[in-house]
Amino acid sequence: MRVPVSWLREYVELPADVTPRDLAAKLIAAGLEVETVDEVGADISGPIVIGRVREIEELTGFKKPIRYCRVDVGTANGSGEKQNIICGARNFSEGDLVVVALPGAELPGGFTIGSRKTYGRMSEGMICSAAELALWEDHEGIIVLPEDFGAPGTDLYGPLGLREDVLDIAVTPDRGYALSMRGVARDVAALYELPFHDPAEVRVDGTPGAGYPASVVGPEDATGAAICANYVLRGATGFDADAPTPLWMKRRLALTGVRSISLAVDVTNYVMMELGQPLHAWDRAKLRGPIEVRLARVGERLETLDHVKRTLDPDDILITDESGPINIAGVMGGLDTEISMTSTDVIVEAAHFDDRHIARTSRRHQLSSESSRRFERGIDSQLQLAAATRAARLLGELGGASVEDGYTHIDLSTPREPIALSADHPGTVAGVAYARERVIRRLVEVGCEVADHQERADTLRVTPPSWRPDLTDPNDLAEEVIRLEGYENIPSIPPRAPAGRGLTPSQRLRRSVGRGLAGAGFTEVLSYPFVGERDFDGLQLDADDARRRTLKLANPLNDDEPLLRTTLLPGLLKTLARNVGRGFADVALFETGLVYRPKPGAPEQAPMLRVDRGPTAEELASVEAALPDQPRRVGAVLAGDREPSGWWGEGRAATWADAIEAAREVGRAAGAELTVRADQHAPWHPGRCAALYVAAEGSEGKEILVGHAGELHPRVITAYGLPPRTVAMEVELDRIERVVAPVRAPEVSTYPVATQDVALVVDAAVPSGEVERALRDGAGELLESVRLFDVYTGEQVGAGRKSLAYTLRLRAGDRTLTAEESTAARDAAVAAATERTGAVLRG
Template sequence: MRAPLSWLREYVDLPAAVTGHDVAERLIAAGLQVETVERLGTDITGPLVVGRVLAIEELTEFKKPIRYCQVDVGSANGTGEPQNIICGARNFREGDKVVVILPGGVLPGGFEITARTTYGRVSEGMICSVRELGIGDDHDGILVLPPEHEPGTDAIELLELVDEVLDISVNPDRGYCLSMRGVARETATAFGLPLRDPALLDVPQANDAGHPARIEDPGACDRLVVRTVRGLRPGARSPLWLQRRLQKAGMRPISLAVDVTNYVMLEIGQPLHAYDRARLSGPVVVRRARPGEKLTTLDGAARALDPEDLVITDGSGPIGLAGVMGGADTEIADAPQSGEAGGTSEIVLEIAHFDPVAVARTARRHKLSSEAARRFERGVDPEAAAAAGQRAVDLLVLLAGGTADPGVTEAGAAAPPRGIVIPADHPDRVAGVVYGRETVVRRLQEVGCQVTGTDELTVTPPSWRPDLTDPNDLAEEVIRLEGYAALPATLPRPPAGRGLSPRQRLRRRVGRALAGAGYVEAPNYPFVGPAAFDALGLAEGDDRRRTVALVNPLSDEEPWLRTTLLPGLLDALRRNDGRGSHDLALFETGQVFLPTGHEGGAARLPVTARPSDEEIAALDAALPSQPRRVAVVLAGAREQAGWWGGGRPADWADAVEAARVVAREAGVELSVENAQYAPWHPGRCAALHVTLSGGERVLVGHAGELHPRVVKALGLPERTCAMEADLDRIAEAAAGVPPAPSVSSFPVATQDVALVVDASVPAADVEAALRAGAGELLESIRLFDVFTGEQLGAGRKSLAYALRFRAGDRTLTAEEAGAARESAVAAAVERTGAALRGA
């Protein structure tokens, strides 16, 4: 919200010495976010005056049209004689009033004006355009003023070129500050000054003589006011003061009727829309759209309406998206250019109070943001509709010579205010500061609340503060107006003996370990849509397609909470690859959201006391299951090429190794088996298992290379690999703190063994057999070579393992190491049908 200080002074009698920065400091102290204070016109110096064009001589001897003008500037030049000025613009004629800067003046940007010879003539100044004056971007022609201004009038004052504008970032709960009325109320409170409320107007009573209107969906629109103005001059223009206020507030002047509605919206905070009465047929109706209905909005876009859209209609059908944008069919007709009959002479004003959620969803559904929608989304004062309509009628009558139709139509009624009961010392207990009852009552009354009671207060919030619903909301108002700087700074005293839980420590260890292995953490938003599941190739009955839907999603394309970490990580990998980073290894630890079938509406708990165990249990039951997962994705080179070697691309084994890194940090043994599971390649997919403390063997995830169809659908690099595992299930398998490794002072005995097995036998089965047969002396086992060839025979492979033996109390003899090796080989032969290679 841009709030000009000159406009703000109309409602609050600020001392003359108060600057925009002074106001900003007070508003910031009261909890508003003032981004900047823009000082306008500080680089403009006169003489800048109104001039009347007396004569125009067309100079035709040049490549482009040039005009030599005589301009009456009154006595501003000290002589009273006309000024001779060269100008290339052609949108003005003799007799027009224009803005002239005389020699010695300076325009925005340090552009100093002097008398100079150009095009064979002496130009004694410059006739100015909007952009040259710094009040807009229009540079197509000269700014032509209304005829009532006398030559020589100071244009700096006339155009209000010098001002300060506060740019305020309005939080969603402070929608009333999207108006000068709201900002003025905060300013008056901050300075302790009275407020002249622009909404305090005498409004005629509703009657049956107005334009007919009705509401068909009271839940989405609880107030509708319709006013009519007749006999308007079609050629009437917005006065300069109104145009300048709109421009300084960040809006472009369009036409008188539109400018008036925008002005009232900025002033009071109530959006309203003007319709050409000649283009209306039948009553104005607020209802939901019907299937198949369409509407062409004022931006020229033809929109197919959704049955959830709230629309304004007449006898012909939809004429506007309620609270968002009007329709082109009932747009105010442009004024005639040459003064002949035509244009809009009768206007119907529609002023309504719409449900914030309905407007927000319509605006988001049609990707159509507007100033009106911004205000309705944040909450508009339902009691301001009649006053806003009266203010607009008064301005149209004053500026366009019309007459207000005596008919006043009102439909619906806003809900009565609800009182909030709080102890008088509640803000004291919240803030830890003793304010006292008088201060609490005074501050609540300053924000517009009605307060009754002594020790226990009944507070009725004003209609423009729908955000005040709880005792703590009221406490916040007292605290912010008394000043956050007055709150004592006290450090919390945490109870001793509490720290990170074992699972939190595991998550941190896993993150550090993956980072140490070369992965970069890439957190993602937990939202997903059907397109992601389709691209991953998930079957229709896949459990990962059972999702939790968001009531108010950020994007209609991602309306669900994720059930897997892969879509976000793969999207991050694709973006980075597209921007030139081709060797990638990313990881994420985060929650997924799995429906339990028991989700339902959760009760809203009070904040005045700790909820009971039953209330907490009810809240937990209403939530989906939220296990924590860990996932990695890889593409490109895993080991870089250089003088040390040729490098190596990432493959499925690296994804499996990432899972082993996670398991090692948990202190659990991970077993790996072949599997087929989307979105992985069926021949390069591993199922990851751990054994729980009770002996149950559970599946915790999958790793490997992605299916080529998935790679193509997502636009990923070839041979992209991924791993995803359930970190909570891995933590279940961890037996407390992982044991510290034992360090032996005795040497290790290494024995290598190569076994030939059938190609279908998993290496993990061979390793398990060797481990079981080697006994307690085995310290570690590592697969270091896999070989296939004609000499082994078809369907056979050779697996070479390095076995390390060590005793904790002695040096092993060659006979002991050899016996352990032979026992391991015998177990492998018996369990897997292996044969010792070379035997």
């Protein structure tokens, strides 16, 4: 919501020394998010005055019509002489009042006005259009001022609002009242403890029930609320369709971000910005019979003002006449009944539609309008008659219309029930004592009716105002008191953490994993946990794959992604594709996060708990039963070069081995040694996929599957638009943490290391990891580390065979090993490898 400060001052008599930035700071402290304070027109300077065109000479011989004007600018030019100005516009005549920028003025965009010779004549200034002054969108030419605007030479900065301070407020969904000048002004008045002049205090006269015929037909929802609680129609006849929108209204609409269209439409938009009540105006001649407010029927269609023919949903609220739908209520009008430049009889509609219906309709049709934004946040349920009357009178004052005496008012609203509030409750919530009188005053300032409770002492009966549907319980009322009293007045008392408590083991593990992967060259990313069936199709998951069993959100941000993820890979792959698409060819990303795996037999929807008390044990158990398992996983993807090329030599592309190494990095952080075995598992390439296992602590050789790594399947790469040979890994961190013993710091030996190299020949199908494990087990406690440093295949080892060369590092903690001891350990390692893998020592 854009709030011009000069307009705001009409409703609150702010002291002159209150600056816009002071005002913004005050509103921010009270909970309104003022994003910027725009100084509109700050780039305009110099003399800009009223001028009267005295003479116009039409110049010929040029490619376009040119006029040489003599303009009376009073004494603003210092001499009182007529100003000679060249102008190409045609929409003004001799005797008109115009806007003149004299030499020395500077217009938006750094355009400086001076005297110069052009078209063979000396031009001493410029006759300005609205676009040249950045006042509003206007393609009609020069601004022609009304006769009562002022005398020639009058400064125009104030009358035209050339310079304005505008607060740009990001209105949160719970503060729909702030989408109006009226709502923001009320808060300002309360914050400064000044009188508030309510623009909605409109005298309503006329005959109720004698207006255009209308009815509301529709089922009530579960709460008993009607689809339209208040419906008002007011008519105006004899409207001058050619009447222009006054300059002050155009300027205010432009400052609030609304484009001027025509007087009838501008009036409805102006009242909406002023009061917060969306309005709609119809050409009465285009209506066919009585109006009916109802839900849509299956198969109904409507062409809206944006020239789109829309299929309506039975959940949509419609405005209809005998011809069928004419409006999607609260969202957009129909094309057939729109106000045109020839409309003389106007019907103004003001209504209070159910906010949930409007929100669903707006999302369903992908139509977000100024009206729908207000309806779905909740508008004043008792403002409709005042707003429609205000708009009809403006049509009469500005467009010469006669406001009809009779009007239609259908009121199906129910009065709000009072809320019992202990007078000390706001103080209890804030930790600050507020006097009873201050609590009552603040509640009255936001529009509440406050009375003493008849049955309980020191308890108030508070009835929230019609414009605050968000106030529903004592805590809401406490928040109003606290924010108006000032959050800054609540003392900051940091909580004291109990001694001896730091990060949990799980938190330390997650940090270690993040540091390890970051140190290995990976960049951490965070993805939304939402996916769609298309993501699973892209991963080439079978129809019965467990990862396709998901939880569906009741209110997804995106209808294409309504499911909670069961794997981290879709988010990582889409992030990788986005980075590659923006020119980053070599990418290594990782993410640590939860996945959501529904429990077998769990209910599809979690129960809704009450908020007026704590949950019972049974309620907590029912919630727990509906919640999915949420294991924490770590995923990583790589594309492009793992090692860049340069003056030092050739680079190296990322391969499946790098994905496995990323998984090993996670294992090292947890103190686990991963075992790698070939596997086939979507979305990886069948021949380049590894299953990752961890030996369970205390088990007799039992291994637990913790994840997979390798090169992605070509079809997955195509589906996600990834670079060729992209690799990825995903491991379940929680499972690794459960089966691995806590990491203990190794003992550091001061004795020298003994190294032994062995080369073993095995069948080509034997994994190197199996050979390595056998060497470890055989070498025993003296083995410090084992490293594969060479793989050879060729004639010397025979077809279907390979040679694996390892370096064994041996060390004792209490002595220097003898040659006999290190040789014995090597021989024992080779013997174990021979027994378990059929390895033969290469000569």
